[in-house]
Amino acid sequence: MAGQGLNSSTSVYVALYGGTAAYAGVLAAVFSGAAAVVRLLSGPLIDGRGRRIVMLFGFAVLIVGTVGPLFTHDVAPFVVFRILQGAGFSAVTTASATAAADALPASRMGEGIGYYGLGQALSMSVGPALALALVSTDPPENLFVGVTAIAVVGLSMIFLCRYEKHPEMLPEEAVYRRRLEEGESEAARTGAAEAAETTTSTEQSRMEGRPKRESIASRIFEKHALPGTLPMIVLSPAFGFVIFFVGLYGASLGVGNAGLFYTLSAVSMILVRLKSGAFMDRFAPIVILPVALACGLVAFAMLVACGTVLDGAPVRDAVFNLSGIVYGFCIGIALPLNQSVAVKNTPPERWGAANALFQLANDVGIGGACVIWGIVNDCFGFPVTICCAMCCIAASYFVARAVYPKE
Structure with a gap:
């Protein structure tokens, strides 16, 4: 709702303070560009640091981008605000899509992602209408008050997302829980063998040099x-x-x-x-x-x-x-x-x-x-x-x- 509302109403808000349609187009491009860059960077962070931390970071950045316009009526700084909005929106949506997949059973992944996508449909039908109504009020800054309130609600919901530290909260058939449980069982069965292999690999690494590290490109770009x-x-x-x-x-x-x-x-x-x-x-x-x-x-x-x-x-x-x-x-x-x-x-x-x-x-x-x-x-x-x-x-x-x- 926050993202759809901002995209539909920013041009109206800018026009109210003397901005041109061309400048509104630049702001749309800036939002998309920031979102694209952050999507590339957030993928490895989600896999390495976790889903929840990226969602928290994304909402925090989004809130900064929506609170900023409340302190200035000048449309010139809007480029910075749109960068923050695009970056925060991108981080949240990428991490939340991954979290949704974690909680689903593999046999019903397509159906589950379809349910997850209901959020897109609801935001398309509610977000723009609500944002346009708010920007038409006096003062038009009510737009950013409303969007910030929505983002704060989203941020509070993230604190309920605790399955990464407590996978037992998920259903037994959830992909994330099954992957962890299967990994723990495999580790228990082959612990001694792995320890011996690790020791051998360590000695070989010392002799042959450091092992190859995964490149930044391969961490960002998932060919599968x-x-x-x-x-x-x-x-x-x-x-x-x-x-x-x-x-x-x-x-x-x-x-x-x-x-x-x-x-x-x-x-x-x-x-x-x-x-x-x-x-x-x-x-x-x-x-x-x-x-x-x-x-x-x-x-x-x-x-x-x-x-x-x-x-x-x-x-x-x-x-x-x-x-x-x-x-x-x-x-x-x-x-x-x-x-x-x-x-x-x-x-x-x-x-x-x-x-x-x-x-x-x-x-x-x-x-x-x-x-x-x-x-x-x-x-x-x-x-x-x-x-x-x-x-x-x-x-x-x-x-x-x-x-x-x-x-």
């Missing part, structure tokens, strides 16, 4: 997560169009309430994720993904029709908003499906890096595509831009066929 990451980086530009341009597209068509598109897409996303247990872990990912992508293509085709063949305002508005329902099915399946592929294909001790790489791909795909979509739209118009986004949806299927695990 690529089967879920590569399809996502191809698909995410289509999601980026919806996030940044569907509202503008609806306004250009004269749709009465273009924001209803987002509300309906969030509702359908919630519904499909609540029902994900019926299919997410029972069928191969390459069987499920085409269904999601077909929904995406239908939704974008409905949007194209709104700007080309539908002239009547009532029909056009209805088709425009109903496309949000179909789009919600697409993102509600495709996003957790690809994330579960990335996580399942990665050793549990590297889940932090896997989630960081996956979410980085999502950030890069969405952020980078927005620049391209803006240029294409200025040159050729919305229908052509939407068709290009449909090409991304289709291409993601062929990428998935090439990189998804066989089993």
Whole structure:
């Protein structure tokens, strides 16, 4: 809610104090850039230092970034505040995704990540509306009071996340608990042999020199997560169009309430994720993904029709908003499906890096595509831009066929 609210309302707040639209665009890019950098760095920290400490650090940085604007009405320092907001948001979301995977049974990983993703759907439907309402009050700094309060609630919840020191709190089938218990049993069975081997290895190391250390690049970049990451980086530009341009597209068509598109897409996303247990872990990912992508293509085709063949305002508005329902099915399946592929294909001790790489791909795909979509739209118009986004949806299927695990 904090991240979605800040992204939707910062431009409005900046405009109230004389900032330009171009400057608001710079602030959006700064947020995305800071989030991308921190995702790369937080992955190894999550795997090495733990999930809870990274979440605590992330919320602390986010709160500093939301409290800062309360002490100045000058929009110039906002670059610094947006860096802090992006860094904190990125650290929290990466660590929390890893913690969610820890608590799930391996046999229901896809379904569980779908439930975890309900947070995204709820924040999309509540965060922007709440933030825009707050920034419209007097004074507009109420926006940052509200967002800070939300972040403080999140920070307090982190103190309940104690499973890393007390794994017995987790269900017996949880991946994190089973991994620790299996490791302890193996250590007990082979303790003497390992001690002897360690002694021998130590002597060899003294003779041969220090053992090779893991490089920084290998700690940050988790190659096993690529089967879920590569399809996502191809698909995410289509999601980026919806996030940044569907509202503008609806306004250009004269749709009465273009924001209803987002509300309906969030509702359908919630519904499909609540029902994900019926299919997410029972069928191969390459069987499920085409269904999601077909929904995406239908939704974008409905949007194209709104700007080309539908002239009547009532029909056009209805088709425009109903496309949000179909789009919600697409993102509600495709996003957790690809994330579960990335996580399942990665050793549990590297889940932090896997989630960081996956979410980085999502950030890069969405952020980078927005620049391209803006240029294409200025040159050729919305229908052509939407068709290009449909090409991304289709291409993601062929990428998935090439990189998804066989089993």
